Amino acid sequence: MSQTDLEIVVDDPTAPEDDSPSVVSSGTVEIFVCLLLLALAATLGYDNWRTGASWDSTGPEPGYFPFYLSVILGGSSLYGLIVALVAHRKAAETFVTRAQARRVMAVFVPTLLFCLATQFLGLYVASFLLIAGFMRLVGKIALWKSLLTAVVFTAIMFVTFDIAFDVIMPKGPLEAAFGY
Amino acid sequence: MEAFGLLLHGFAVLLTWKTLALMMVGLVLGIFVGVLPGLGGPNGVAILLPLTFTMDPTSAIVMLSCIYWGALFGGAITSILFNIPGEAWSVATTFDGYPMAQQGRAAEALTAAFTSSFIGSLVAVLLITFLAPMISSFALKFGPPEFFAVYLLTFCSFVGLGREAKHKTVISMSLGLLLAGVGMDTVSGQLRMTFGSSELLRGINFLVAVIGLFGISEILLTMEERLALRGHAASISLRVVLSVWKDLPKYWVTLLRSSVIGCWLGITPGGAIAASFMGYNLAKRFAKDPESFGKGRIEGVFAPETAAHASGTAALLPMLALGIPGSGTAAILLGGLMVWGLNPGPLLFVEHKDFVWGLIASMYLGNVVGLVLVLTTVPIFASILRVPFAAVAPMIVVSCAIGAYAIQNAMFDIWLMLGFGVVGYVFKKIGIPLAPFTLALVLGNRAEDAFRLSMIGSGGDLKVFWSNGLVGSITTLAIVLLFWPIIEGLFARVGWTQGTRATSR
Numbered sequence: 001m002s003q004t005d006l007e008i009v010v011d012d013p014t015a016p017e018d019d020s021p022s023v024v025s026s027g028t029v030e031i032f033v034c035l036l037l038l039a040l041a042a043t044l045g046y047d048n049w050r051t052g053a054s055w056d057s058t059g060p061e062p063g064y065f066p067f068y069l070s071v072i073l074g075g076s077s078l079y080g081l082i083v084a085l086v087a088h089r090k091a092a093e094t095f096v097t098r099a100q101a102r103r104v105m106a107v108f109v110p111t112l113l114f115c116l117a118t119q120f121l122g123l124y125v126a127s128f129l130l131i132a133g134f135m136r137l138v139g140k141i142a143l144w145k146s147l148l149t150a151v152v153f154t155a156i157m158f159v160t161f162d163i164a165f166d167v168i169m170p171k172g173p174l175e176a177a178f179g180y
Numbered sequence: 181m182e183a184f185g186l187l188l189h190g191f192a193v194l195l196t197w198k199t200l201a202l203m204m205v206g207l208v209l210g211i212f213v214g215v216l217p218g219l220g221g222p223n224g225v226a227i228l229l230p231l232t233f234t235m236d237p238t239s240a241i242v243m244l245s246c247i248y249w250g251a252l253f254g255g256a257i258t259s260i261l262f263n264i265p266g267e268a269w270s271v272a273t274t275f276d277g278y279p280m281a282q283q284g285r286a287a288e289a290l291t292a293a294f295t296s297s298f299i300g301s302l303v304a305v306l307l308i309t310f311l312a313p314m315i316s317s318f319a320l321k322f323g324p325p326e327f328f329a330v331y332l333l334t335f336c337s338f339v340g341l342g343r344e345a346k347h348k349t350v351i352s353m354s355l356g357l358l359l360a361g362v363g364m365d366t367v368s369g370q371l372r373m374t375f376g377s378s379e380l381l382r383g384i385n386f387l388v389a390v391i392g393l394f395g396i397s398e399i400l401l402t403m404e405e406r407l408a409l410r411g412h413a414a415s416i417s418l419r420v421v422l423s424v425w426k427d428l429p430k431y432w433v434t435l436l437r438s439s440v441i442g443c444w445l446g447i448t449p450g451g452a453i454a455a456s457f458m459g460y461n462l463a464k465r466f467a468k469d470p471e472s473f474g475k476g477r478i479e480g481v482f483a484p485e486t487a488a489h490a491s492g493t494a495a496l497l498p499m500l501a502l503g504i505p506g507s508g509t510a511a512i513l514l515g516g517l518m519v520w521g522l523n524p525g526p527l528l529f530v531e532h533k534d535f536v537w538g539l540i541a542s543m544y545l546g547n548v549v550g551l552v553l554v555l556t557t558v559p560i561f562a563s564i565l566r567v568p569f570a571a572v573a574p575m576i577v578v579s580c581a582i583g584a585y586a587i588q589n590a591m592f593d594i595w596l597m598l599g600f601g602v603v604g605y606v607f608k609k610i611g612i613p614l615a616p617f618t619l620a621l622v623l624g625n626r627a628e629d630a631f632r633l634s635m636i637g638s639g640g641d642l643k644v645f646w647s648n649g650l651v652g653s654i655t656t657l658a659i660v661l662l663f664w665p666i667i668e669g670l671f672a673r674v675g676w677t678q679g680t681r682a683t684s685r
Contacts, residue, residue, distance in 0.1 A: 016405075026609065030610045033610060037351060040355075044358055044373055047372070047373050048372065048373065051371075051372055055640055059632055059636035060631075060635050060640070062365040062367070063372065064632075065632070066361045066372060069354050069358045069361075072354045073351060073354040073355055076347045076348075076350040076354065077351060080351060083345075095609060095610070096404070096609070100404040103404060104400050104403055104605075107399055107400055107573060108602075110574070111601075114574075114578075115595060118591070119591055123581065123582065127578040130574045130577060135568075135570050135574070138570055139571065140570075141568065141570060149571055153575055153578070154578075157578065157579075160231070161230070165234050167230055167231075167582075168589070169582060169585060169586070
């Protein structure tokens with residue numbers, strides 16, 4: 001009835017191997033996160049207590065509500081920490097394997113660089129660099145395709161946001177040279 | 181019948197070429213977002229929100245809600261053709277949808293999915309049309325204690341009824357409420373938790389957090405997996421559509437059951453995911469031959485899709501009537517309302533009639549247009565998946581950054597988005613749910629204001645939350661829900677059947 005013989009096949013040549021060794025277990029990350037949250041709860045709790053977490057003549061002081069929330073956050077993180085520590089003795093579940101971590105970093109590092117570039121070069125130049133660079137270096141896509149995609153996408157974004165919808169993005173030296 | 185007249189007026193507001201065009205654009209973008217891996221309903225709406233900042237609120241909400249309908253439709257395409265659920269609520273659709281595609285019945289399965297999505301949303305929209313005005317006019321009598329009680333009920337039901345570990349839900353929610361308080365205190369004007377930073381003065385914007393938590397973190401998660409896919413291409417012919425529609429009346433029980441489940445779970449924070457599984461399981465349990473499910477049975481597509489969409493749509497009911505979102509996407513739409521200068525809550529029905537009824541009318545129209553659009557364009561959208569992820573990923577990153585920056589024109593927000601991306605990635609991997617965080621971040625300030633105003637009104641007496649029958653019963657219900665797992669356990673010990681079934685599961 002339908003033309004299901006037409007198959008769509010997409011391959012992933014750089015897929016992470018299934019037997020890659022674990023970098024860190026979920027339990028360890030959980031303990032780490034709980035410790036961080038505990039520290040955050042303590043910092044925020046202290047700050048709110050300083051602002052004033054009791055009652056004055058007009059009702060609760062500004063720090064009242066957040067102070068008790070910090071206490072709740074601290075309490076539940078502490079509980080989470082204990083649960084994670086007890087469970088830690090058993091067989092560890094993998095948080096991320098080495099191959100997966102490599103792939104995640106392959107996105108995260110360019111994104112970080114993109115944010116930096118946006119700060120200094122403006123968003124449009126940064127987005128051109130990110131798309132072209134990522135497609136070429138991480139995706140191993142032909143150079144001309146990468147450059148073309150990056151130019152077209154950036155141009156569409158520029159026209160849509162800066163011109164059609166008046167949503168102004170951060171700009172850098174290149175746009176300044178063109179008078180924007 | 182007042183609702184009916186207002187609804188007709190809503191249609192009149194909508195029927196201009198400009199709004200219809202925006203509707204089409206929204207639907208196409210939404211289907212696009214729903215089909216792409218690593219993007220879904222909430223992400224799509226959050227990223228595309230900045231597009232609407234300069235529109236008038238009615239056009240903006242029409243476009244955004246159409247993005248949402250589109251994303252709901254789009255999720256089904258990848259589940260059926262590729263066995264890849266584009267959204268968590270499409271998982272149950274793969275059980276029977278993919279086997280059908282393997283048997284060469286992809287067109288039939290897709291038609292079934294789209295049609296049942298349409299029916300599910302339609303039932304929920306009907307519910308909204310008649311129930312929302314009633315609830316909101318009732319809620320007009322609410323004072324601060326009542327509102328705080330309703331917020332408390334929302335938070336407690338997340339903790340008590342959520343399937344995640346309780347302490348993780350509490351962590352996520354209290355963190356969200358805390359971060360909502362950063363910046364200038366709305367009651368006293370004093371600064372809180374800014375640590376002398378002028379960037380934190382503005383507070384942590386909810387939409388920036390959402391873009392990071394859902395958009396950026398989803399890309400990181402997607403990259404971890406093998407992205408190879410193999411699936412069927414399908415085009416839908418009119419003959420298949422008609423033959424599926426001809427059989428629809430046979431399945432009315434399944435459709436009705438799933439719609440009811442969906443509406444119920446959408447209003448309470450059970451969500452579309454729970455609804456789709458429950459719809460599927462009940463259809464299976466009530467079937468004469470349950471073992472034929474999972475092998476390509478059309479009811480196995482009807483049941484979860486109807487429930488998921490009824491629930492996704494019904495989640496907008498509490499948002500419109502009370503200003504309390506029933507789902508992540510509804511929370512983002514609520515964030516949008518605030519950006520456009522509308523104050524969500526029961527007054528919306530009184531002060532912004534055009535807006536509310538325009539939105540409700542757009543739900544009807546958007547669904548009809550969406551159904552036609554999706555039935556005719558499936559082959560195009562399915563081939564989007566041929567585009568390599570290495571090209572899609574950086575484009576999503578750029579869109580996220582544009583979205584985050586545009587909200588307050590602040591570079592700091594782009595960094596904040598990146599930070600939330602990492603937080604979202606780690607939280608998802610260790611099982612800390614993000615939905616309570618999102619809800620707490622958007623409702624935090626309102627909940628706190630309601631609490632402080634009630635405290636000021638009562639002179640600091642907590643008994644104000646039991647001062648009359650209405651507020652008392654809401655507060656009590658909230659506390660019962662908070663401790664629901666313990667109460668259920670007690671019932672089980674006494675020997676009540678419901679409890680025993682829950683524990684044996």
